[in-house]
Amino acid sequence: MIAPGKSHRPAAHETTTSTVLKVRDLGVDAVGPDGTDPIVSSFDLDLAPGETVGIVGESGSGKSLTARAIMGLLPGSLVARGQVEYGGRNLLELSEREWSHVRGREIGFVLQDPFTMLNPVFRCGRIIEESLIRDGRRRPPRSERRAEVLRRLAEVGLTDPSVADRYSFQLSGGMRQRVAVAAALARDPKILIADEPTTALDVTTQKEMLTLLRGVQKARGMSLVLITHDLRVAFAMCDRIHVMYGGSLIEVAPAADLESRPLHPYAQGLLLSEPSLDRRVVELPSIPGSVPKAREVVDCCAFATRCEWVADTCRQGRPPLLEVGRLRRSACVRLPEIGAAMDAKRARIDVAEPPTSEARSERPLIEIRDLRKEFRIGKRTVTALDGVSLSVNQGESVAIVGESGSGKTTLARTLLGLERCTSGDICIDGVPAHDWSKLSAADRRRLRGTVQMVFQDPYASLNPMRSIGSTLSEAIRSHDRGVKDTAGGVADLLKTVGLPPAYAQRKPAALSGGERQRVAIARALAVDPRLLVCDEPVSALDVSVRAQIVNLFATLRRERGVGFIFITHDLSMLRQITERVCIMHRGRLVESGPVDRILDHPTDPYTVKLLQSIPRSGAAWIDAPVTTEARRTPAGGGRRTGGRDLMGEVCDGGDTHGAA
Amino acid sequence: MRTRATASLVVSRILVYAGMLVLISFVIFSLLYITPGDAVGNLLGTRRRTPETEELLRRQYHLNEPFLTQYWIWLKDAVRFDFGNSSVSTLPVTDEINARLPNSLILAGVAYVLTMLIGIPLGLAAAAKKSTAVDRGIVASVIVGFSTPVFVGAVALLYVFGVLLGWFPVFGAGTGFVDKLWHLTLPAISLAIAGAGLIVKHTRAVMIKVLDQDYVTFARARGLTSRRVYLLYALRNGLIPVITVSVPLLASLVTGAVLVEVTFSIPGIGDLLVRSAASQDLPTLQAIALLVAALIMVANLAADLLYMAADPRIRHGRSTT
Numbered sequence: 001m002i003a004p005g006k007s008h009r010p011a012a013h014e015t016t017t018s019t020v021l022k023v024r025d026l027g028v029d030a031v032g033p034d035g036t037d038p039i040v041s042s043f044d045l046d047l048a049p050g051e052t053v054g055i056v057g058e059s060g061s062g063k064s065l066t067a068r069a070i071m072g073l074l075p076g077s078l079v080a081r082g083q084v085e086y087g088g089r090n091l092l093e094l095s096e097r098e099w100s101h102v103r104g105r106e107i108g109f110v111l112q113d114p115f116t117m118l119n120p121v122f123r124c125g126r127i128i129e130e131s132l133i134r135d136g137r138r139r140p141p142r143s144e145r146r147a148e149v150l151r152r153l154a155e156v157g158l159t160d161p162s163v164a165d166r167y168s169f170q171l172s173g174g175m176r177q178r179v180a181v182a183a184a185l186a187r188d189p190k191i192l193i194a195d196e197p198t199t200a201l202d203v204t205t206q207k208e209m210l211t212l213l214r215g216v217q218k219a220r221g222m223s224l225v226l227i228t229h230d231l232r233v234a235f236a237m238c239d240r241i242h243v244m245y246g247g248s249l250i251e252v253a254p255a256a257d258l259e260s261r262p263l264h265p266y267a268q269g270l271l272l273s274e275p276s277l278d279r280r281v282v283e284l285p286s287i288p289g290s291v292p293k294a295r296e297v298v299d300c301c302a303f304a305t306r307c308e309w310v311a312d313t314c315r316q317g318r319p320p321l322l323e324v325g326r327l328r329r330s331a332c333v334r335l336p337e338i339g340a341a342m343d344a345k346r347a348r349i350d351v352a353e354p355p356t357s358e359a360r361s362e363r364p365l366i367e368i369r370d371l372r373k374e375f376r377i378g379k380r381t382v383t384a385l386d387g388v389s390l391s392v393n394q395g396e397s398v399a400i401v402g403e404s405g406s407g408k409t410t411l412a413r414t415l416l417g418l419e420r421c422t423s424g425d426i427c428i429d430g431v432p433a434h435d436w437s438k439l440s441a442a443d444r445r446r447l448r449g450t451v452q453m454v455f456q457d458p459y460a461s462l463n464p465m466r467s468i469g470s471t472l473s474e475a476i477r478s479h480d481r482g483v484k485d486t487a488g489g490v491a492d493l494l495k496t497v498g499l500p501p502a503y504a505q506r507k508p509a510a511l512s513g514g515e516r517q518r519v520a521i522a523r524a525l526a527v528d529p530r531l532l533v534c535d536e537p538v539s540a541l542d543v544s545v546r547a548q549i550v551n552l553f554a555t556l557r558r559e560r561g562v563g564f565i566f567i568t569h570d571l572s573m574l575r576q577i578t579e580r581v582c583i584m585h586r587g588r589l590v591e592s593g594p595v596d597r598i599l600d601h602p603t604d605p606y607t608v609k610l611l612q613s614i615p616r617s618g619a620a621w622i623d624a625p626v627t628t629e630a631r632r633t634p635a636g637g638g639r640r641t642g643g644r645d646l647m648g649e650v651c652d653g654g655d656t657h658g659a660a
Numbered sequence: 661m662r663t664r665a666t667a668s669l670v671v672s673r674i675l676v677y678a679g680m681l682v683l684i685s686f687v688i689f690s691l692l693y694i695t696p697g698d699a700v701g702n703l704l705g706t707r708r709r710t711p712e713t714e715e716l717l718r719r720q721y722h723l724n725e726p727f728l729t730q731y732w733i734w735l736k737d738a739v740r741f742d743f744g745n746s747s748v749s750t751l752p753v754t755d756e757i758n759a760r761l762p763n764s765l766i767l768a769g770v771a772y773v774l775t776m777l778i779g780i781p782l783g784l785a786a787a788a789k790k791s792t793a794v795d796r797g798i799v800a801s802v803i804v805g806f807s808t809p810v811f812v813g814a815v816a817l818l819y820v821f822g823v824l825l826g827w828f829p830v831f832g833a834g835t836g837f838v839d840k841l842w843h844l845t846l847p848a849i850s851l852a853i854a855g856a857g858l859i860v861k862h863t864r865a866v867m868i869k870v871l872d873q874d875y876v877t878f879a880r881a882r883g884l885t886s887r888r889v890y891l892l893y894a895l896r897n898g899l900i901p902v903i904t905v906s907v908p909l910l911a912s913l914v915t916g917a918v919l920v921e922v923t924f925s926i927p928g929i930g931d932l933l934v935r936s937a938a939s940q941d942l943p944t945l946q947a948i949a950l951l952v953a954a955l956i957m958v959a960n961l962a963a964d965l966l967y968m969a970a971d972p973r974i975r976h977g978r979s980t981t
Binding site for chain 1: 790791872873874875877878879880881882883884885886888893896897970971972973976
């Protein structure tokens with residue numbers, strides 16, 4: 001029933017609707033002294049007026065470079081080839097002077113990081129004003145320019161005129177991203193390309209941002225190209241989705257079709273590694289291995305090394321993108337043979353696992369009572385933890401969920417003695433630990449052997465100068481000075497986290513992100529702790545690798561009885577990794593309870609808002625009104641200016657620089 | 661509110677520098693006792709020691725008072741630019757310095773301006789043409805420039821422009837401002853050739869970093885012209901740190917120009933410093949040390965204020981990224 005078409009070009013719809021942007025056979029090459037390396041190849045895209053197309057891929061898939069190539073903004077060492085047709089011209093042939101009439105005016109572009117995108121030495125109003133088109137040489141009077149700037153800010157939901165007089169670093173992330181969108185739209189482009197516009201934002205702010213983009217797009221009749229690694233976001237926003245892997249397209253399909261029936265093993269793997277919100281599964285289906293470099297997979301299917309259905313035909317040249325159904329194209333050469341097997345796998349995984357009731361001790365390992373932590377910044381005092389009480393039993397897995405500034409990372413750091421609490425009690429395994437500096441050396445060693453931490457960023461938390469083996473053997477020795485030969489211990493640790501013993505010789509630079517995080521987990525396991533505190537352990541990893549790590553945590557619990565505290569902002573993982581959830585908001589625990597109860601019947605308005613902010617497919621989610629809780633949050637959402645944002649700064653610093 | 665916060669920031673910087681200066685003055689005064697030999701011997705320098713001269717010095721420098729009282733008296737005099745008499749020439753130290761300071765200041769000023777005029781454009785060009793022949797050429801010539809000993813360059817310049825072409829005088833500092841400028845041009849150029857290397861390398865590195873920033877890409881993505889992006893975005897953000905590193909250079913040019921001063925026979929501060937060090941002329945040494953410290957403090961204060969004016973993140977109490 002799935003038959004590859006004769007040609008992958010022109011798809012049926014292209015002839016019936018008009019196209020504003022037509023990309024054909026776009027490639028990006030890295031030009032170096034040793035010749036050229038292809039990074040992106042044969043990328044095609046057709047964009048209709050008012051349409052939203054998503055480009056989905058993991059890091060290294062080439063999605064961001066594709067966007068930059070379309071905008072003519074590739075870094076100097078990279079060269080684009082192929083055709084980007086807009087208004088009857090191939091944009092790739094434009095001179096820099098001609099480009100300045102296309103960029104901003106015809107095609108707008110928003111980058112990922114709202115914290116670096118705005119010039120730090122200009123006020124926001126000036127950034128928008130300089131982006132406006134000037135008619136002729138004469139500048140309109142000051143009051144007119146000001147009114148226009150305020151009108152533009154209001155369009156993106158910033159109705160407070162004082163925003164125009166602020167510097168970007170005085171605004172929250174959500175507000176900065178709004179200012180950036182207003183600036184990108186200042187010349188009224190017909191197309192907006194948004195590169196991961198919500199990745200750096202909190203989940204509630206993400207929802208507001210996506211709603212804003214959708215609203216602006218509808219009001220202006222603009223086309224939108226949304227680049228994201230998050231399939232949920234793509235399903236919620238896009239009409240059609242292009243999936244990229246290893247530098248080329250592997251599937252193109254209408255969003256709903258891709259969600260219900262992906263036609264490429266990678267797309268299916270990606271879809272299945274997204275944990276289900278509604279039910280627990282025994283084991284998350286994960287894609288083995290990690291994302292290859294584009295130049296390593298020039299002459300074969302980029303996914304061949306990780307595909308369970310791989311055959312010799314997959315390695316004979318790069319498979320072309322062929323038409324496989326109405327508006328659908330796939331680059332899997334074996335699709336006619338394996339289509340049924342893919343369907344079967346999906347059906348198998350759709351079966352829900354009944355909630356497990358694992359036997360565990362009722363003895364509390366950690367008891368935290370009325371914990372307060374205040375930071376002094378200049379003359380102001382910021383409360384990061386405001387009377388938090390929590391107890392964690394031996395072998396239990398608890399998630400502490402909150403957005404940036406909620407105090408969740410401060411809680412973890414205080415628990416581990418990396419911060420000293422202002423008041424309150426912490427008791428770890430019967431030892432009072434509210435002030436680690438007052439502990440005896442023996443107690444301190446015992447607590448370190450009881451509780452260990454895994455940090456968010458495995459790229460920063462491993463010493464790049466030391467081999468994996470020496471990092472791990474140091475960890476073993478720190479616990480037990482008497483150990484002479486650590487080689488066996490190192491090999492055991494590597495095996496525990498699913499890495500071959502030969503990795504002991506390697507330096508962190510030779511490992512992928514997922515492998516590094518495994519090493520970081522092995523290092524924490526070296527002292528055989530009873531509790532691992534994991535601060536956003538998968539958020540720095542590729543989507544297809546996250547499931548592997550989540551499964552590793554499940555194995556460690558099952559086989560070694562290790563308990564976990566997960567610090568996370570990601571609600572979608574919760575059901576797979578914990579049985580108890582604590583929701584934190586502005587330094588307080590607003591709600592806690594069994595994971596099923598919290599996710600299915602939340603009572604606190606903030607929890608409700610968090611859950612509503614998780615992207616769901618279809619327009620219904622995007623257009624749904626925000627709950628009353630959102631009223632308390634000003635337009636920008638997330639962090640705000642004034643006293644409260646500093647708390648965000650403090651706690652955020654902890655989030656990202658937790659390894660310090 | 662905002663102006664008050666800025667004013668208090670400025671005042672606090674001034675107080676910090678004033679405090680550091682007092683601390684340094686204490687160390688400088690202590691030289692009298694730290695230096696090997698006793699205080700009288702140090703003040704005598706190479707003069708012959710007799711009970712009369714010893715008694716005279718003890719009275720003149722209050723050596724019989726307690727240490728801190730001595731320091732206090734010394735500091736009060738120093739604030740009035742009275743550092744006593746040179747132990748070599750027996751003239752007031754202040755007169756010696758006054759005779760030389762204008763030469764050194766003009767030399768340093770001209771050399772600084774030339775350093776920036778050579779260094780910044782070359783650095784910008786190298787950054788704009790990163791990894792091309794232009795870039796490599798600039799970087800290579802800069803390395804030649806600052807690894808050439810400054811007196812070698814000075815002698816070469818002197819020979820070509822002073823002796824062969826006869827465009828510039830070959831020695832002395834001249835009299836009157838214009839004449840001084842004319843006399844000090846060649847020395848300033850040889851200093852600038854050596855100093856420009858630092859500025860070129862720094863400008864290049866900073867500009868490459870700034871041009872790679874998201875906000876520059878975003879400015880281009882909004883259709884701003886390349887000229888505007890380069891001048892308003894990259895230059896403004898990039899030159900702030902360059903100006904900051906260049907300020908200590910200015911201070912070092914005042915005293916560090918000794919080789920050039922000797923080559924061109926210019927009576928300057930660097931020359932005086934070396935000579936008084938050789939002859940253990942302690943009052944002169946103390947005066948120059950304090951002068952240099954004050955210069956460095958003032959230069960750093962100027963850099964801080966400049967930084968504050970140019971970068972709102974400093975004014976508003978956020979650290980730069």
